[in-house]
Amino acid sequence: MFVIGGQHGDEPSGWMAANEIAQWQPDTGKLVVIPEADQTAIRDRTYTGDNGNLNRSWTIGSDPTRLLAREIWDVVEEHDPDVFFDLHSSFGIYGSDWGPDGVGQAVHPTPHDYAPRLASAAATYINRNFIPDNYRNEYNFQRGPFSAGDIPTFTGKVAVDLEKPGFTVESTRYEVPLDRRVTWTRRVVTDVLRHRDVI
Structure with a gap:
């Protein structure tokens, strides 16, 4: 299993959840976590750091465009995650009809193997167990559109170049406390792995 967080420094729930996941001790297999991928963006709490937008560096079908992305991809190739x-x-x-448009509160899978089914299952699990009653409906998670390489994102590169299951997990920053977003993000990962009998 490979986890990356912190491609964007102003999205702390992603890299904070990744730091928590990095502490896991799996019973089997291997866990590889890069929790704070773009450290200059995290330091400055900005969307992009010295590397520009790291999550647009993942050129499909060839080496990533930026050195940092190439180094991260070397780690991927070294460990060959599932x-x-x-x-x-x-x-x-x-898909909100009441809040700002965006991609939050969604699990965006690659179209491979079990990824679409488990993205839907994880969204349902989070909604039933971790969305407070006063947040229901407006903040429910759903399965987002496929990450299939139409944009040079990390998960898009996984989808096209590796043809493996992958998930982009997006909580929303819109009027949600940070600790709750971290919990939602971590729990999505946990539920996907639970259904996959990894943990």
Whole structure:
């Protein structure tokens, strides 16, 4: 399992959840976590750091465009993971008719193997168990559109170049406390792995 967080420094729930996941001790297999991928963006709490937008560096079908992305991809190739998670947060809410537009509160899978089914299952699990009653409906998670390489994102590169299951997890930053977003993000990863009998 490979987890990356912190591609965008102003999305702390992603890199904070990744730091928590990095402490896990799996019973079997291998866990590889890069929790704070773009450290200059995290330091400055900005969307982009010295590397520009790291999550647009993942050129499909060839080497990533930026040195940092190439170094991260070298780690991917070294470990050859079976499943991937990219942890983010959006200001908006995917498909919202009441809040700001965005990709938050969604699990965006690659179209491979079990990924679409488990993205839907994880969204349902979070909604039933971790969305407070006063947040229901407006903040429910759903399965987002496929990450299939139409944009040069990390998960898109996983989808096209590796043809493996991957998930971009996006909580929303819109009027949600940080600790709650971290919990939602971490729990999505946990539920996907639970259904996959990894943990």
